Amino acid sequence: MKILVAVSKTPDTTAKIGFTDDNTRFDTNGVQFIMNPYDEWYALVRALELKEAQGGQVTVISVGEVDCDQIVRKALAIGADDAIRVDMAPSDAYSVAAEIAHHARTSNYDLVFLGKESIDYNGSEVGAMVAEILDWPFISYANKLELNGSVATVNREVEGGVETVETTVPFVLSAAKDLAEQRIPNMRGIMMAKTKPLNVVQPTGELARIRIAQYTLPKEKSSVKLVDADNMDELVRLLKEEAKIL
């Protein structure tokens, strides 16, 4: 089984978000970047488990500039066999998906795993787009995956429950919590990652279909109204009459 795992670079969850150039660009000054948690913790690890159980190859692919190499090396340290970095600044879901699909097709991968969403642009779009370009089934929000030969049984999170889906290889899957247990790279993994292939390739040139014109920060909340712990009638009154929510 050849599995392609798409990993993206996102700001650390504690990063303070700010913008420059008249609020048209994300201010990366002082921001730490990490591998998108869903990609690292679940998509990548489940792919590695499948390889460990039944052999095969796990390749990570990231669409990004040279500053992505750090997260790609981490994915190699966690256990991926090799990596592809498509050398372009990712500007929208479609142009990213087109690159991922291109490599899935030309190098004959059987499965493509992604995270359920990136925590920066929160699109939840790339996976469906890759699946559509490849004309493969897409199982989103997977929290359990069993593979029996070429038949997969997947549990996916839906509102208020879990849906069990059966499909066959090849398919695209997006990973949610519980699909696997997070792995921390060990020293041996980190050393080995240095010699694993990281292939930097040129993009196919598919154009973006959307662009961000401007960013805004949410309005600060006006300061909190404190209610005495002995006076819950007052809180109920405020919620009813002032917030008009009860």
Place this chain on the structure above:
Amino acid sequence: MILVFVETINGQIKKAGLEALTYGKKLAEKAGLSCKALVLGPASDPSACGIYGASVTIHIADAGYTPFDSQTYTNAITEVAVKEGATVVILSHTANGKSLVGRVAVRLKAGSVSGVGELPSQMSPFTVRKGAFSGKAFADYQILTPISVLSVMGNALQPEATGVAAPVVNLEFPATPSRSKVVKVDKVEGIVPLPEATVVVSGGRGLKGPENWGILEDLADVLNATTACSRPVADSGWRPHHEHVGQTGIAIRPNLYIAIGISGAIQHLAGVNRSKVIVVINKDSEAPFFKAADYGVVGDLFEVVPRLTAAIRKSQAAG
């Protein structure tokens, strides 16, 4: 024209479907376009789409659409979109909707923006705002293609039942066979799922252990609320994982979010800070959550929560 794909469950229109219709209607009014609804699979009253804003409901009643499949659904949605000459296609930002937005957009060679919470600010270039950086900012997106595909964030707007029943046009377009099939659905019955909930009562490590959740559930009961929790609570197995809200859990935007014994870490806030009203109950007046709250109670939750429940009961009894 604007095509709204209306999600159903057991033949009934979902709340998310009503919200998508309301969004479509408002956009149609603003842009001077018509708004039609598409319903897939058997449905008890497809004409009801009219009440929420569609001028016509296109109904493909084939039972092959009862189980969800992203390819089958994409075939039908794009078939109708092309036939009708849709320039805007509106979906819901639900589990199924998220499997569709990207697919439908690629098929229509359209740009797409998922999880929008507001109407587009302009039609040319098509510009629409959505949350970014897990609720820490907003981004105004421009769609650069002639067709736009959007998905509407849950609870972003109230469904408005201001119209009348719409004429239903039945269309023959049988579901195409697909390589994936739903074999089982396990649903927790009787509870409003978190992404749809308008009132959420949420507990953190301050509750000390799963055995103490009774007071929180009592409060949720009187408010008809859905329960949620912080990540460490789910990770310790005190509560099921599907209750975990935040940056790495579910992002929600209810009308009222009551946070009990939760410190308000940045990753937690990212998933809940778009709630309309936030109430925080915490014994530590320095807890960061108070900075993101509208109303706060500094006190011991084991005393405050039962008092709040009693006060709500009293107020409900008084009418």
